[in-house]
Amino acid sequence: xxxxxxxxxxxxxxxxxxxxxxxxxxxxxxxxxxxxxxxxxxxxxxxxxxxxxxxxxxxxxxxxxxxxxxxxxxxxxxxxxxxxxxxxxxxxxxxxxxxxxxxxxxxxxxxxxxxxxxxxxxxxxxxxxxxxxxxxxxxxxxxxxxxxxxxxxxxxxxxxxxxxxxxxxxxxxxxxxxxxxxxxxxxxxxxxxxxxxxxxxxxxxxxxxxxxxxxxxxxxxxxxxxxxxxxxxxxxxxxxxxxxxxxxxxxxxxxxxxxxxxxxxxxxxxxxxxxxxxxxxxxxxxxxxxxxxxxxxxxxxxxxxxxxxxxxxxxxxxxxxxxxxxxxxxxxx
Amino acid sequence: xxxxxxxxxxxxxxxxxxxxxxxxxxxxxxxxxxxxxxxxxxxxxxxxxxxxxxxxxxxxxxxxxxxxxxxxxxxxxxxxxxxxxxxxxxxxxxxxxxxxxxxxxxxxxxxxxxxxxxxxxxxxxxxxxxxxxxxxxxxxxxxxxxxxxxxxxxxxxxxxxxxxxxxxxxxxxxxxxxxxxxxxxxxxxxxxxxxxxxxxxxxxxxxxxxxxxxxxxxxxxxxxxxxxxxxxxxxxxxxxxxxxxxxxxxxxxxxxxxxxxxxxxxxxxxxxxxxxxxxxxxxxxxxxxxxxxxxxxxxxxxxxxxxxxxxxxxxxxxxxxxxxxxxxxxxxx
Numbered sequence: 001x002x003x004x005x006x007x008x009x010x011x012x013x014x015x016x017x018x019x020x021x022x023x024x025x026x027x028x029x030x031x032x033x034x035x036x037x038x039x040x041x042x043x044x045x046x047x048x049x050x051x052x053x054x055x056x057x058x059x060x061x062x063x064x065x066x067x068x069x070x071x072x073x074x075x076x077x078x079x080x081x082x083x084x085x086x087x088x089x090x091x092x093x094x095x096x097x098x099x100x101x102x103x104x105x106x107x108x109x110x111x112x113x114x115x116x117x118x119x120x121x122x123x124x125x126x127x128x129x130x131x132x133x134x135x136x137x138x139x140x141x142x143x144x145x146x147x148x149x150x151x152x153x154x155x156x157x158x159x160x161x162x163x164x165x166x167x168x169x170x171x172x173x174x175x176x177x178x179x180x181x182x183x184x185x186x187x188x189x190x191x192x193x194x195x196x197x198x199x200x201x202x203x204x205x206x207x208x209x210x211x212x213x214x215x216x217x218x219x220x221x222x223x224x225x226x227x228x229x230x231x232x233x234x235x236x237x238x239x240x241x242x243x244x245x246x247x248x249x250x251x252x253x254x255x256x257x258x259x260x261x262x263x264x265x266x267x268x269x270x271x272x273x274x275x276x277x278x279x280x281x282x283x284x285x286x287x288x289x290x291x292x293x294x295x296x297x298x299x300x301x302x303x304x305x306x307x308x309x310x311x312x313x314x315x316x317x318x319x320x321x322x323x324x325x326x327x328x329x330x331x332x333x
Numbered sequence: 334x335x336x337x338x339x340x341x342x343x344x345x346x347x348x349x350x351x352x353x354x355x356x357x358x359x360x361x362x363x364x365x366x367x368x369x370x371x372x373x374x375x376x377x378x379x380x381x382x383x384x385x386x387x388x389x390x391x392x393x394x395x396x397x398x399x400x401x402x403x404x405x406x407x408x409x410x411x412x413x414x415x416x417x418x419x420x421x422x423x424x425x426x427x428x429x430x431x432x433x434x435x436x437x438x439x440x441x442x443x444x445x446x447x448x449x450x451x452x453x454x455x456x457x458x459x460x461x462x463x464x465x466x467x468x469x470x471x472x473x474x475x476x477x478x479x480x481x482x483x484x485x486x487x488x489x490x491x492x493x494x495x496x497x498x499x500x501x502x503x504x505x506x507x508x509x510x511x512x513x514x515x516x517x518x519x520x521x522x523x524x525x526x527x528x529x530x531x532x533x534x535x536x537x538x539x540x541x542x543x544x545x546x547x548x549x550x551x552x553x554x555x556x557x558x559x560x561x562x563x564x565x566x567x568x569x570x571x572x573x574x575x576x577x578x579x580x581x582x583x584x585x586x587x588x589x590x591x592x593x594x595x596x597x598x599x600x601x602x603x604x605x606x607x608x609x610x611x612x613x614x615x616x617x618x619x620x621x622x623x624x625x626x627x628x629x630x631x632x633x634x635x636x637x638x639x640x641x642x643x644x645x646x647x648x649x650x651x652x653x654x655x656x657x658x659x660x661x662x663x664x665x666x
Contacts, residue, residue: 042390047498048425048561049394049490054387057375060470061382062437062487066477092381104395106485108441137393140485144399148478152439154395154487157382165380228381 010077011116013067013149019118020111024141030115034122038135040101050137052102052156059098059157063089067149075191078117080207081151082124084281089155090132091211091229091283097164097220098157100132100213105139106152113149121151132213161221169226169245169288175302176294178215178285180205181234181256182272185279186263189271199266211283215297219287222295227287233278235322237286238315242304245288249315251302277322343410344449346400346482352451353444357474363448367455371468373434383470385435385489392431392490396422400482408524411450413540414484415457417614422488423465424544424562424616430497430553431490433465433546438472439485446482454484465546494554502559502578502621508635509627511548511618513538514567514589515605518612519596522604532599544616548630552620555628560620566611568655570619571648575637578621582648584635610655 019027032045043051065071065085076084090100105125107118129136137156144150169175187206190196196203211229219227226241234251242249256276264272288304289295307313314321352360365378376384398404398418409417423433438458440451462469470489477483502508520539523529529536544562552560559574567584575582589609597605621637622628640646647654 043429043496043498048428049392049431049488051429051431051492051496052391052393053389054391056386058385058387058391058489059382060385060435060437060487060489062439062471062473064439064441064473064475064485066441066475068478069476095381096376096384098382102393104393104487106395106397108397108399108483108485138395140395140397142397142399142483143402144483145401145478145481148481150441150475150477150483152397152441152473152485154393154437155382156391156393156489159384163376163384165376167380 010079010120011114013073013117014112014114016114016116018112019109019115022115027141030119031122034119034126035136036126036130038102038133041135041137045136045138052135052137055158057159057163059093059096059159060154061089061092062152062154063092064150064152076207078121079124082121083128083208085151085153086125086128087209087211087283088231089153090134090213091231093155093157094211094213094216095227095229095285097161097217097224097227098159099217100134100155100157102135102137102156103129104137104154107139108142108144109149110146111143112146161217164220164224164227164287166226166228166241167244169241169247169304171247171304171306172290173225173288173304174291174294174300175238175249175251175286175288175304176298176300178212178219178298179210179282180284181230181259181282182263182276182279184209184281185275186267186272189267189275199263202263202266206281209281209283212285212297215285219285219295219298222289223293224287224289227285230282230284230286232280234286235277235315241286241288242313242315245304246307246313247304248307248311248313249302249304250319251315251317253318255299255301277317343412343453344447346406346446346450349447349449351445352442352448355448360474363452364455367452367459368469369459369463371435371466374468374470378469378471385468385470388491390492390496392426392429392492393487394422394425395485395487396425397483397485409540411454412457415454416461416541418484418486419458419461420542420544420616421564422486423467423546426488426490427544427546427549428560428562428618430494430550430557430560431492432550433467433488433490435468435470435489436462437470437487440472441475441477442482443479444476445479494550497553497557497560497620499559499561499574500577502574502580502637504580504637504639505623506558506621506637507624507627507633508571508582508584508621508637509631509633511545511552511631512543512615513617514563514592514615515596515609515612517542517614518608519600519605522600522608532596535596535599539614542614542616545618545630548618552618552628552631555622556626557620557622560618563615563617563619565613567619568610568648574619574621575646575648578637579640579646580637581640581644581646582635582637583652584648584650586651588632588634610650
């Protein structure tokens with residue numbers, strides 16, 4: 001009974017009034033009030049485009065969620081998906097050292113999708129934006145073939161300090177994380193096996209990830225040399241920093257013991273290791289710093305060293321290479 | 334033989350190497366070089382987010398194209414769709430008085446879609462951006478169920494002068510258009526009836542619309558009181574200005590004679606009228622000005638007057654109301 005496991009009592013995707021019975025203006029009139037404004041929003045949605053107050057440099061990123069690939073109706077409510085797609089975009093802004101300011105949202109949906117689901121979804125989106133002080137700048141609604149629902153978000157942010165790329169880590173830096181590791185992946189395993197009660201928080205993080213957004217710009221100002229958010233897993237994302245920076249990142253497995261301990265009882269020893277090393281959708285921040293620059297709220301899990309002769313840049317866990325087990329979109333592996 | 338009617342000899346959507354045989358990094362390595370840079374692009378795609386130089390106010394908009402609803406493989410090449418989705422977004426920026434500066438592009442596609450189509454599409458996108466001096470800031474690639482292909486674009490722009498809303502038209506203003514009317518709709522009719530040879534330019538405009546982008550910010554500085562781009566047809570879009578501004582827009586059918594004459598021989602008298610009044614996807618600019626402010630390149634097609642007692646704001650053609658025949662996404666009417 002997957003229905004019973006949904007995090008909220010939000011409507012199922014086809015329960016209620018089908019979108020095809022509404023015209024677009026009616027639908028927008030129902031949705032737009034669910035989005036808060038922002039003092040930075042000069043022209044709100046409803047015209048050809050919105051206008052946002054910006055500074056000298058604007059961070060821009062986009063990320064999409066597709067029904068069946070990124071979520072299942074049985075596991076996530078519309079509000080959950082709204083929350084998740086916003087957080088995963090805002091985390092990318094924070095990982096550059098930016099402060100998120102606005103989003104644009106596109107919903108492409110089967111006209112059989114229910115109005116009730118869409119409104120629940122919009123509430124989730126609106127709430128996640130309000131929590132982060134972010135304005136909804138606009139969006140687009142389009143119909144799609146039967147069974148298709150996808151939400152695409154573009155997030156904008158301002159840079160008040162330096163930008164932090166993936167490529168700036170240098171030998172001697174510490175590798176540090178702000179936030180949890182493996183919790184969202186453990187939640188996914190629990191949903192897959194219908195055993196959500198074994199770790200409700202992990203399931204909640206899978207449905208509604210939490211990213212330490214304000215830590216991004218603070219880390220940038222503290223001197224982070226490289227940073228990203230953990231969306232494809234520690235090994236895969238850490239390897240990206242290592243390769244972009246031309247260093248080897250040595251992760252100490254012992255430093256991950258708190259993360260492993262958190263989920264070991266729920267998913268078992270082997271899966272806990274897999275979740276912590278390779279679990280995606282966590283949206284914690286991973287960064288490198290000169291040791292003396294480490295800001296509060298970050299914990300050291302390893303260090304950067306030069307690439308040895310005959311070696312390639314990459315990430316090692318307790319001195320050993322670990323297979324990349326992150327997600328590849330078109331191959332699904 | 335719809336294949337023979339395609340505007341270019343670009344590959345069909347499933348001819349060639351399926352996306353599922355490539356990994357995401359390989360695919361990105363093929364696509365990204367097709368996008369030019371821009372002096373405003375501080376951090377190029379490839380990190381968590383891009384960074385763009387911006388001014389005090391940034392215009393932001395988003396619009397999506399879905400296979401089967403917005404295009405057919407038999408009628409449009411990948412490059413055509415790339416061109417079109419860029420132009421329709423940039424036109425929205427121009428219609429606010431903005432100068433487009435950057436776009437983010439999301440492709441959600443059936444893994445059976447061919448690499449060759451995607452590269453053709455990316456070339457079309459890149460060329461349309463280069464023509465407008467716009468940077469590709471980033472994007473996202475996701476897989477979709479069988480048969481589904483959609484492209485979602487978010488466009489950003491800068492405001493160097495005043496912003497122009499839909500709501501500023503006042504009685505006494507002239508209603509003016511910059512660009513053509515009805516050509517793209519006539520092209521669609523010719524594609525539908527397999528008679529492209531009757532007006533190749535109209536077919537070309539359907540596939541690759543042209544928007545007078547630089548006229549937008551110039552109109553704003555000249556004092557345009559209301560403006561939008563014609564995406565859903567003169568009647569429907571003009572009515573939006575009328576309702577937002579609380580005026581009646583009186584269109585003189587005689588002023589549309591050049592537009593009617595252009596396509597009358599190709600599609601017939603009745604369809605020509607329908608195309609000029611209700612044809613969407615044209616992306617010409619429609620605006621109101623105080624008569625003395627009309628900039629060069631614009632032609633007057635009507636005027637704004639006060640709403641009479643018992644009357645509602647709206648658009649009249651030769652004094653008569655015309656049914657809204659524009660497109661509604663979820664109802665398809």
